[in-house]
Amino acid sequence: MPAVVVRRGPVPEYGSVRRVLDGDTYEVLLPAGLVRLRLLRVDAPELSQPYGKQAAALVAGLLRGRLLEVSRTGGSTYGRVLAGLRVAVPTSGGTRHWLRVDSMLVAQGWAWAYEPGQATPDLAGLQRLAQHYRRGLWQCGTATAVRPGIWRAYNKQEKARAWVGCSGWPRE
Template identity: 30%
Template sequence: MTSALSALAGNPLAIAVPALAVLALLVIFAKTIGLPWVGTVSHFADGDSVETKAWFHSYRVRIRGIDAPEYTQEHGKEARSTLVAMLEGRKALFIPFGADRYGRWLCWVITLRGPVSWRMVLAGAAWPASPMTWALHVPTRLLGRGLWKRGASRPIHPDVWRRHGMSQRMSVPPTHKKSTKRYKIKPRASTFAPRGTRQLHDFL
Protein backbone atom coordinates (compact mmCIF):
# COMPACT_ATOMS: atom_id res chain seq x y z
CA MET A 1 0.00 0.00 0.00
CA THR A 2 2.79 2.37 0.92
CA SER A 3 4.68 1.55 -2.25
CA ALA A 4 1.59 2.23 -4.35
CA LEU A 5 1.05 5.62 -2.71
CA SER A 6 4.69 6.54 -3.18
CA ALA A 7 4.45 5.53 -6.85
CA LEU A 8 1.41 7.78 -7.34
CA ALA A 9 3.16 10.63 -5.55
CA GLY A 10 6.14 10.25 -7.82
CA ASN A 11 3.98 10.31 -10.98
CA PRO A 12 1.61 13.32 -11.03
CA LEU A 13 0.10 12.22 -14.36
CA ALA A 14 -1.32 9.13 -12.66
CA ILE A 15 -3.57 11.45 -10.65
CA ALA A 16 -4.11 14.26 -13.17
CA VAL A 17 -5.34 12.11 -16.06
CA PRO A 18 -8.13 10.31 -14.13
CA ALA A 19 -9.14 13.60 -12.50
CA LEU A 20 -9.44 15.32 -15.89
CA ALA A 21 -11.44 12.37 -17.22
CA VAL A 22 -13.88 12.58 -14.33
CA LEU A 23 -14.18 16.36 -14.81
CA ALA A 24 -14.90 15.91 -18.53
CA LEU A 25 -17.62 13.36 -17.76
CA LEU A 26 -19.20 15.75 -15.27
CA VAL A 27 -19.23 18.55 -17.84
CA ILE A 28 -20.86 16.29 -20.46
CA PHE A 29 -23.39 15.08 -17.90
CA ALA A 30 -24.20 18.66 -16.85
CA LYS A 31 -24.80 19.77 -20.44
CA THR A 32 -27.00 16.83 -21.42
CA ILE A 33 -28.99 15.94 -18.29
CA GLY A 34 -28.09 18.76 -15.95
CA LEU A 35 -26.64 19.09 -12.48
CA PRO A 36 -28.33 21.05 -9.68
CA TRP A 37 -27.07 24.57 -9.17
CA VAL A 38 -27.66 27.50 -6.83
CA GLY A 39 -28.26 30.87 -8.44
CA THR A 40 -30.32 34.02 -8.58
CA VAL A 41 -32.99 35.02 -11.07
CA SER A 42 -31.94 37.80 -13.43
CA HIS A 43 -35.09 38.02 -15.57
CA PHE A 44 -38.76 37.08 -15.15
CA ALA A 45 -40.57 36.31 -18.42
CA ASP A 46 -43.89 35.36 -16.82
CA GLY A 47 -45.20 33.36 -13.88
CA ASP A 48 -43.30 30.15 -14.68
CA SER A 49 -40.37 31.10 -16.94
CA VAL A 50 -37.22 32.81 -15.67
CA GLU A 51 -33.59 33.34 -16.53
CA THR A 52 -30.94 32.55 -13.93
CA LYS A 53 -27.26 33.27 -13.52
CA ALA A 54 -24.83 30.77 -12.01
CA TRP A 55 -21.26 29.67 -12.70
CA PHE A 56 -20.77 32.71 -14.98
CA HIS A 57 -23.53 31.42 -17.27
CA SER A 58 -27.17 32.29 -17.90
CA TYR A 59 -29.82 29.57 -18.02
CA ARG A 60 -33.38 29.80 -19.25
CA VAL A 61 -35.61 27.88 -16.85
CA ARG A 62 -39.18 26.65 -16.99
CA ILE A 63 -40.45 25.93 -13.46
CA ARG A 64 -41.66 22.37 -13.23
CA GLY A 65 -44.97 21.44 -11.61
CA ILE A 66 -47.04 24.48 -12.58
CA ASP A 67 -48.51 26.24 -15.60
CA ALA A 68 -48.94 29.96 -15.00
CA PRO A 69 -50.92 32.37 -17.20
CA GLU A 70 -49.04 33.94 -20.08
CA TYR A 71 -47.89 37.49 -19.41
CA THR A 72 -50.26 38.97 -22.01
CA GLN A 73 -53.14 36.84 -20.72
CA GLU A 74 -55.60 37.84 -18.03
CA HIS A 75 -54.02 37.26 -14.58
CA GLY A 76 -50.62 37.00 -16.28
CA LYS A 77 -49.16 40.16 -14.75
CA GLU A 78 -50.38 39.15 -11.30
CA ALA A 79 -48.77 35.71 -11.64
CA ARG A 80 -45.45 37.28 -12.66
CA SER A 81 -45.60 39.72 -9.75
CA THR A 82 -46.19 36.82 -7.35
CA LEU A 83 -43.15 34.98 -8.71
CA VAL A 84 -41.03 38.13 -8.50
CA ALA A 85 -41.96 38.54 -4.84
CA MET A 86 -40.84 34.95 -4.17
CA LEU A 87 -37.53 34.93 -6.05
CA GLU A 88 -36.22 38.44 -6.60
CA GLY A 89 -32.91 38.94 -4.81
CA ARG A 90 -32.96 35.46 -3.26
CA LYS A 91 -30.76 32.43 -3.78
CA ALA A 92 -32.58 29.37 -5.07
CA LEU A 93 -31.73 25.75 -5.77
CA PHE A 94 -32.46 24.64 -9.35
CA ILE A 95 -32.82 20.89 -9.91
CA PRO A 96 -33.06 20.19 -13.66
CA PHE A 97 -35.03 17.35 -15.26
CA GLY A 98 -34.04 17.76 -18.90
CA ALA A 99 -35.13 20.46 -21.33
CA ASP A 100 -38.38 21.35 -23.06
CA ARG A 101 -38.95 21.89 -26.78
CA TYR A 102 -37.91 25.54 -26.47
CA GLY A 103 -34.51 24.67 -25.02
CA ARG A 104 -35.35 25.75 -21.47
CA TRP A 105 -34.31 23.69 -18.46
CA LEU A 106 -37.27 22.07 -16.68
CA CYS A 107 -36.41 22.60 -13.04
CA TRP A 108 -37.73 22.21 -9.56
CA VAL A 109 -36.98 25.57 -7.96
CA ILE A 110 -36.58 25.54 -4.18
CA THR A 111 -35.89 28.39 -1.77
CA LEU A 112 -35.52 28.40 2.00
CA ARG A 113 -39.29 28.85 2.21
CA GLY A 114 -40.01 25.73 0.14
CA PRO A 115 -40.65 24.71 -3.49
CA VAL A 116 -41.70 27.67 -5.60
CA SER A 117 -44.23 25.62 -7.57
CA TRP A 118 -46.08 24.67 -4.36
CA ARG A 119 -46.15 28.27 -3.17
CA MET A 120 -47.40 29.53 -6.54
CA VAL A 121 -50.29 27.06 -6.47
CA LEU A 122 -51.12 27.87 -2.84
CA ALA A 123 -51.20 31.56 -3.77
CA GLY A 124 -53.60 30.84 -6.62
CA ALA A 125 -51.16 32.20 -9.20
CA ALA A 126 -50.78 29.08 -11.36
CA TRP A 127 -52.47 25.90 -12.47
CA PRO A 128 -51.14 22.60 -11.09
CA ALA A 129 -49.09 20.35 -13.39
CA SER A 130 -47.95 17.56 -11.07
CA PRO A 131 -49.66 15.20 -8.59
CA MET A 132 -48.42 17.20 -5.59
CA THR A 133 -49.49 20.57 -6.93
CA TRP A 134 -52.86 19.08 -7.91
CA ALA A 135 -53.37 18.07 -4.28
CA LEU A 136 -52.32 21.51 -3.06
CA HIS A 137 -54.57 23.43 -5.42
CA VAL A 138 -57.78 21.90 -4.02
CA PRO A 139 -57.90 23.97 -0.79
CA THR A 140 -56.71 27.03 -2.73
CA ARG A 141 -59.63 26.67 -5.10
CA LEU A 142 -62.10 26.11 -2.27
CA LEU A 143 -60.84 29.22 -0.47
CA GLY A 144 -61.11 31.30 -3.65
CA ARG A 145 -57.55 32.59 -3.85
CA GLY A 146 -55.94 34.22 -6.87
CA LEU A 147 -57.23 32.65 -10.09
CA TRP A 148 -60.17 31.18 -8.21
CA LYS A 149 -61.30 34.43 -6.59
CA ARG A 150 -65.05 34.45 -6.14
CA GLY A 151 -66.91 36.90 -8.32
CA ALA A 152 -64.09 37.18 -10.86
CA SER A 153 -64.27 35.95 -14.43
CA ARG A 154 -63.58 32.28 -14.98
CA PRO A 155 -59.83 31.77 -15.59
CA ILE A 156 -58.70 30.27 -18.88
CA HIS A 157 -55.94 27.67 -18.85
CA PRO A 158 -52.84 28.81 -20.76
CA ASP A 159 -53.03 25.86 -23.18
CA VAL A 160 -56.61 26.76 -24.08
CA TRP A 161 -55.70 30.43 -24.35
CA ARG A 162 -52.80 29.70 -26.71
CA ARG A 163 -54.92 27.48 -28.94
CA HIS A 164 -57.71 30.04 -28.98
CA GLY A 165 -55.34 32.84 -29.87
CA MET A 166 -53.80 30.79 -32.67
CA SER A 167 -57.20 29.84 -34.09
CA GLN A 168 -58.29 33.48 -33.95
CA ARG A 169 -55.20 34.58 -35.89
CA MET A 170 -55.68 31.80 -38.43
CA SER A 171 -59.39 32.56 -38.89
CA VAL A 172 -58.82 36.21 -39.87
CA PRO A 173 -59.31 36.39 -43.66
CA PRO A 174 -56.59 38.19 -45.63
CA THR A 175 -57.45 41.63 -46.96
CA HIS A 176 -57.04 42.23 -50.68
CA LYS A 177 -56.84 45.64 -52.22
CA LYS A 178 -58.71 46.25 -55.42
CA SER A 179 -56.40 46.85 -58.33
CA THR A 180 -57.16 49.11 -61.26
CA LYS A 181 -54.75 47.29 -63.56
CA ARG A 182 -56.07 45.04 -66.26
CA TYR A 183 -54.54 41.63 -66.65
CA LYS A 184 -54.76 39.28 -69.58
CA ILE A 185 -55.77 35.74 -68.78
CA LYS A 186 -52.94 33.47 -69.81
CA PRO A 187 -53.61 29.85 -70.69
CA ARG A 188 -51.93 27.16 -68.66
CA ALA A 189 -48.50 26.14 -69.77
CA SER A 190 -49.53 22.53 -70.28
CA THR A 191 -52.93 20.87 -70.16
CA PHE A 192 -51.32 17.46 -70.12
CA ALA A 193 -49.67 17.81 -66.71
CA PRO A 194 -50.04 14.85 -64.35
CA ARG A 195 -53.21 14.76 -62.31
CA GLY A 196 -51.43 15.47 -59.03
CA THR A 197 -49.67 18.48 -60.54
CA ARG A 198 -52.94 19.98 -61.78
CA GLN A 199 -54.55 19.54 -58.36
CA LEU A 200 -51.60 21.22 -56.68
CA HIS A 201 -51.78 24.11 -59.13
CA ASP A 202 -55.51 24.56 -58.43
CA PHE A 203 -54.86 24.41 -54.68
CA LEU A 204 -52.16 27.08 -54.76
Protein backbone atom coordinates in the same frame (compact mmCIF):
# COMPACT_ATOMS: atom_id res chain seq x y z
CA MET B 1 -15.71 -4.89 -13.82
CA PRO B 2 -16.58 -1.21 -14.50
CA ALA B 3 -17.83 0.96 -11.66
CA VAL B 4 -21.52 1.83 -11.67
CA VAL B 5 -22.58 5.30 -10.61
CA VAL B 6 -26.13 5.59 -9.31
CA ARG B 7 -27.72 9.04 -9.39
CA ARG B 8 -30.70 9.58 -7.16
CA GLY B 9 -31.88 12.68 -8.94
CA PRO B 10 -30.60 15.91 -10.35
CA VAL B 11 -27.63 17.50 -8.63
CA PRO B 12 -28.78 20.92 -7.46
CA GLU B 13 -27.13 24.10 -8.68
CA TYR B 14 -27.31 27.44 -6.92
CA GLY B 15 -27.86 30.85 -8.44
CA SER B 16 -30.05 33.94 -8.60
CA VAL B 17 -32.89 35.17 -10.77
CA ARG B 18 -32.03 37.78 -13.37
CA ARG B 19 -35.45 38.13 -14.98
CA VAL B 20 -38.95 36.76 -14.52
CA LEU B 21 -40.50 36.26 -17.97
CA ASP B 22 -43.84 35.01 -16.66
CA GLY B 23 -45.16 33.02 -13.73
CA ASP B 24 -43.35 29.81 -14.68
CA THR B 25 -40.39 30.94 -16.83
CA TYR B 26 -37.29 32.68 -15.49
CA GLU B 27 -33.74 33.61 -16.47
CA VAL B 28 -31.42 32.39 -13.72
CA LEU B 29 -27.69 33.05 -13.35
CA LEU B 30 -25.92 29.82 -12.44
CA PRO B 31 -22.16 29.20 -12.10
CA ALA B 32 -22.08 27.96 -15.71
CA GLY B 33 -23.91 31.04 -17.03
CA LEU B 34 -27.37 32.43 -17.70
CA VAL B 35 -30.08 29.78 -18.20
CA ARG B 36 -33.73 30.15 -19.16
CA LEU B 37 -35.78 27.85 -16.90
CA ARG B 38 -39.31 26.47 -17.19
CA LEU B 39 -40.66 25.52 -13.77
CA LEU B 40 -41.79 21.90 -13.53
CA ARG B 41 -45.17 20.70 -12.23
CA VAL B 42 -47.11 23.93 -12.78
CA ASP B 43 -48.63 26.00 -15.56
CA ALA B 44 -49.03 29.71 -14.80
CA PRO B 45 -51.20 32.11 -16.81
CA GLU B 46 -49.66 33.80 -19.84
CA LEU B 47 -48.80 37.47 -19.33
CA SER B 48 -51.58 38.39 -21.78
CA GLN B 49 -54.30 36.48 -19.94
CA PRO B 50 -56.17 37.24 -16.73
CA TYR B 51 -53.83 37.15 -13.71
CA GLY B 52 -50.70 36.54 -15.79
CA LYS B 53 -49.02 39.76 -14.71
CA GLN B 54 -49.99 39.19 -11.09
CA ALA B 55 -48.48 35.69 -11.10
CA ALA B 56 -45.23 37.02 -12.60
CA ALA B 57 -45.09 39.88 -10.09
CA LEU B 58 -45.59 37.50 -7.16
CA VAL B 59 -42.73 35.29 -8.37
CA ALA B 60 -40.46 38.28 -9.01
CA GLY B 61 -41.07 39.55 -5.47
CA LEU B 62 -40.32 36.13 -4.00
CA LEU B 63 -37.18 35.33 -6.02
CA ARG B 64 -35.34 38.64 -6.41
CA GLY B 65 -32.26 38.96 -4.24
CA ARG B 66 -32.56 35.42 -2.86
CA LEU B 67 -30.51 32.28 -3.31
CA LEU B 68 -32.14 29.73 -5.62
CA GLU B 69 -31.66 25.97 -5.76
CA VAL B 70 -32.17 24.65 -9.29
CA SER B 71 -32.67 20.94 -10.05
CA ARG B 72 -32.55 20.43 -13.81
CA THR B 73 -34.31 17.44 -15.33
CA GLY B 74 -32.37 17.46 -18.57
CA GLY B 75 -35.46 18.12 -20.65
CA SER B 76 -36.02 21.25 -22.69
CA THR B 77 -38.99 23.00 -24.26
CA TYR B 78 -38.93 26.11 -26.43
CA GLY B 79 -35.28 26.78 -25.55
CA ARG B 80 -35.95 26.48 -21.82
CA VAL B 81 -34.45 24.02 -19.37
CA LEU B 82 -37.06 22.13 -17.34
CA ALA B 83 -36.27 22.38 -13.64
CA GLY B 84 -37.51 22.26 -10.10
CA LEU B 85 -36.82 25.41 -8.13
CA ARG B 86 -36.55 26.21 -4.44
CA VAL B 87 -35.90 29.62 -2.92
CA ALA B 88 -34.05 30.30 0.33
CA VAL B 89 -36.20 32.31 2.71
CA PRO B 90 -34.48 33.59 5.86
CA THR B 91 -35.98 32.65 9.22
CA SER B 92 -35.94 34.63 12.46
CA GLY B 93 -33.26 32.31 13.86
CA GLY B 94 -30.79 33.27 11.15
CA THR B 95 -31.13 30.02 9.22
CA ARG B 96 -32.91 29.54 5.91
CA HIS B 97 -36.01 27.68 4.96
CA TRP B 98 -36.19 26.29 1.41
CA LEU B 99 -39.58 26.96 -0.23
CA ARG B 100 -40.67 25.09 -3.36
CA VAL B 101 -41.74 27.67 -5.91
CA ASP B 102 -44.22 25.32 -7.62
CA SER B 103 -46.05 24.68 -4.33
CA MET B 104 -46.15 28.37 -3.48
CA LEU B 105 -47.63 29.32 -6.87
CA VAL B 106 -50.35 26.68 -6.68
CA ALA B 107 -51.18 27.33 -3.00
CA GLN B 108 -51.60 31.06 -3.67
CA GLY B 109 -53.77 30.33 -6.71
CA TRP B 110 -51.41 31.71 -9.37
CA ALA B 111 -50.83 28.45 -11.29
CA TRP B 112 -52.41 25.12 -12.16
CA ALA B 113 -50.91 21.88 -10.90
CA TYR B 114 -49.54 20.35 -14.10
CA GLU B 115 -47.42 17.33 -14.90
CA PRO B 116 -48.21 15.58 -18.17
CA GLY B 117 -48.79 11.87 -17.71
CA GLN B 118 -48.14 11.91 -13.97
CA ALA B 119 -50.18 12.43 -10.84
CA THR B 120 -49.25 15.34 -8.60
CA PRO B 121 -51.35 14.63 -5.51
CA ASP B 122 -49.50 17.17 -3.34
CA LEU B 123 -50.04 20.00 -5.81
CA ALA B 124 -53.56 18.85 -6.68
CA GLY B 125 -54.49 19.16 -3.01
CA LEU B 126 -53.01 22.66 -2.85
CA GLN B 127 -54.95 23.60 -5.99
CA ARG B 128 -58.24 22.37 -4.50
CA LEU B 129 -57.60 24.52 -1.41
CA ALA B 130 -56.79 27.58 -3.55
CA GLN B 131 -60.01 26.99 -5.54
CA HIS B 132 -62.06 26.54 -2.38
CA TYR B 133 -60.77 29.78 -0.87
CA ARG B 134 -60.91 31.58 -4.25
CA ARG B 135 -57.28 32.60 -4.22
CA GLY B 136 -55.53 34.17 -7.19
CA LEU B 137 -56.91 33.12 -10.55
CA TRP B 138 -59.71 31.20 -8.80
CA GLN B 139 -61.29 34.31 -7.23
CA CYS B 140 -64.13 34.22 -9.77
CA GLY B 141 -64.64 30.45 -9.52
CA THR B 142 -63.27 27.46 -11.36
CA ALA B 143 -65.44 27.87 -14.46
CA THR B 144 -63.85 31.19 -15.45
CA ALA B 145 -60.17 30.20 -15.25
CA VAL B 146 -58.71 29.34 -18.67
CA ARG B 147 -55.64 27.10 -18.86
CA PRO B 148 -52.70 28.69 -20.72
CA GLY B 149 -52.69 26.07 -23.50
CA ILE B 150 -56.33 26.86 -24.27
CA TRP B 151 -55.71 30.62 -23.98
CA ARG B 152 -52.88 30.44 -26.55
CA ALA B 153 -55.24 28.68 -28.98
CA TYR B 154 -57.97 31.32 -28.62
CA ASN B 155 -58.42 33.94 -31.31
CA LYS B 156 -58.83 37.63 -30.43
CA GLN B 157 -62.63 37.41 -30.06
CA GLU B 158 -62.46 34.33 -27.82
CA LYS B 159 -59.92 36.06 -25.59
CA ALA B 160 -62.15 39.13 -25.34
CA ARG B 161 -65.11 36.94 -24.30
CA ALA B 162 -62.97 35.17 -21.71
CA TRP B 163 -62.34 38.51 -19.96
CA VAL B 164 -66.07 39.18 -19.57
CA GLY B 165 -68.08 38.08 -16.58
CA CYS B 166 -65.82 38.53 -13.60
CA SER B 167 -65.40 41.84 -11.85
CA GLY B 168 -62.31 40.49 -10.06
CA TRP B 169 -60.21 40.36 -13.22
CA PRO B 170 -57.91 43.31 -13.64
CA ARG B 171 -58.35 44.81 -17.10
CA GLU B 172 -55.06 45.98 -18.55
